[in-house]
Amino acid sequence: MKKIYFTVGPSQLYPTVPTYTRHALKDDIFSLSHRSEQAVQLISETTERLRVLLTIPKTHQIFFTASSLENMERSLQNTVERYSFHPIIGEFSKKFFDAAGMLGKKPYKIDLDITNGWKLHELNIPKRTETICITQNETSTGIGIPMQEISQLKKQHPDKILAVDVVSSLPCVPVDFHACDIAFFSVQKGFGLPAGLAVMVVSPQAMEKSVYLAKKGVVIGSYHSFPTLAKAAEKYQTPETPNMFGLYLLGKVAADMHRYGRERILSETEHKAQLLYEACHKHGFAPLSHNTQHRSITTIVVDTKSDAAAIRKRLAAQGMIVSAGYAHRKNSDIRIANFPSHSISSVKKLIRALS
């Protein structure tokens, strides 16, 4: 029985990936020199297809890195001399906060009330904050921060850098790149690709901050500092030998998704989320947030109030793989991904299997 992966990432492959993998073998993509004309062409296509699909402004640079944990590190190194601010909504926002401490910054956090909700614009953000670090969609708790709240926050604090983890948001929900000075994601979530490649979109304001810090003598990293990444990206290159297979697949799948239609992806994501939340409600599975506005539509996390492992096992017997709860919530929660690689019919199949 062919399995369907509703895991929150790595997840179900986008349906065209097996075909492109065979093409990659045939066309020697695995042996392609990263400094060849053909590689420049490939990276330029991937970059510009992403820009079109996600409507990334021309002013913003697109960098390729290895993981979202790397992107957290690079965001902090390149935009924070001392003070970062972190609203916490789960384990990944905590990781962002912890990274700042490990990098010798002075991070400050506020635990948001994930059960009852919050008002982001009412948060007391210390004046000295240089960068506000936000996890837009928390894969650990299924909590999401609506993009309008983030846009409003940027309007309130135009002088501060907003570094936004959109790891499990794109391309399934709209992202306002004018509000996000840094927005980063990995390809094994919404893009349905094998892991090992991540993307960082950087605004002129974040670039300027990085250059300013470097001039001041602050260490902003070596091969993956923003200026070094920018110098390579200008020529559609990367400082290191990159994951060329990942870049190849990302370009192909971004083009497929653009053909399919971003608007269609956005509306289908909402529709499938509604179906999944309704099904969960029917079975007495409870989302962690009482506030529907703060529920993720891409990674649905519910407290099964029973033996979550048994439920996962029962689903697996029918070929449906869902994720366990994160860390200490392993035995109570299940986590269900809702990405473009999950068709409406496969979501309906999962809902039937839940009954």
Add this chain to the structure above:
Amino acid sequence: MKKIYFTVGPSQLYPTVPTYTRHALKDDIFSLSHRSEQAVQLISETTERLRVLLTIPKTHQIFFTASSLENMERSLQNTVERYSFHPIIGEFSKKFFDAAGMLGKKPYKIDLDITNGWKLHELNIPKRTETICITQNETSTGIGIPMQEISQLKKQHPDKILAVDVVSSLPCVPVDFHACDIAFFSVQKGFGLPAGLAVMVVSPQAMEKSVYLAKKGVVIGSYHSFPTLAKAAEKYQTPETPNMFGLYLLGKVAADMHRYGRERILSETEHKAQLLYEACHKHGFAPLSHNTQHRSITTIVVDTKSDAAAIRKRLAAQGMIVSAGYAHRKNSDIRIANFPSHSISSVKKLIRALS
């Protein structure tokens, strides 16, 4: 016409890679959760197969990262508070030196005489040096430092950390891990795999230094500091979602190479290098070093003393792809890889094509 890639990396795929890629698709390796039992099993197999193939001592830890430029950064962050020392033999040793400066260290370099050779044990290494950074095999110049010289250097300086770039050495030449406190490589060179995964082997002495620096308040990085990598590696995990496909292929190919025989790989590498150097000599192509001891046997770089681009074009017309010279030597040199994926018969084919 199916091409043969003699490029210095990415290079010719190891012959079993296409089959394993098809297996990876069939067995859902691309969708595999990195926190699953199966992933732990996969990473443990890859780790232990590498340990056996390369005879890595049990005392040493094996970490997986994204690139060798990353490994340079991590080596410096985790073992240097202030002073690193760099013998320069080409562009990659310069990159290692430059990275130290960018990371706020005080690197000191000596340009080795790559034409006439050097005596590593006669170098005047500043006493305060914490880490000696060595590029064992220079892909840019085709200069190699014999492992005996490196072992002797470590004996001379047992208190200093030796961080050795063996990027284009392994598994084709012996590496003495008792001399190398850090040895790192990428998989797109000697292992004949797609790029996007790198390996770092770390000694207890290097680990201790990292822990010591962290206690002292020196920034040693976040998700990829040695202690964080070690904590994950202990459970055969990685801090981030890793390039699981790369890890899968590396484990499979390490097992294949072990079955084929490491000794056989070592002796065949020497034999093929001899054939290639003889052929180059016949055509008046000159290695950069007059000293045969300091010539790489895995990445053969020769000054064609004529139009290198025309030679590369002529070879390409016969399906043989070789690398251009590095940077400013683009028009004079050609670079030829000699890895386990290059069979003796394919090397002979290249030699015939050169005539």
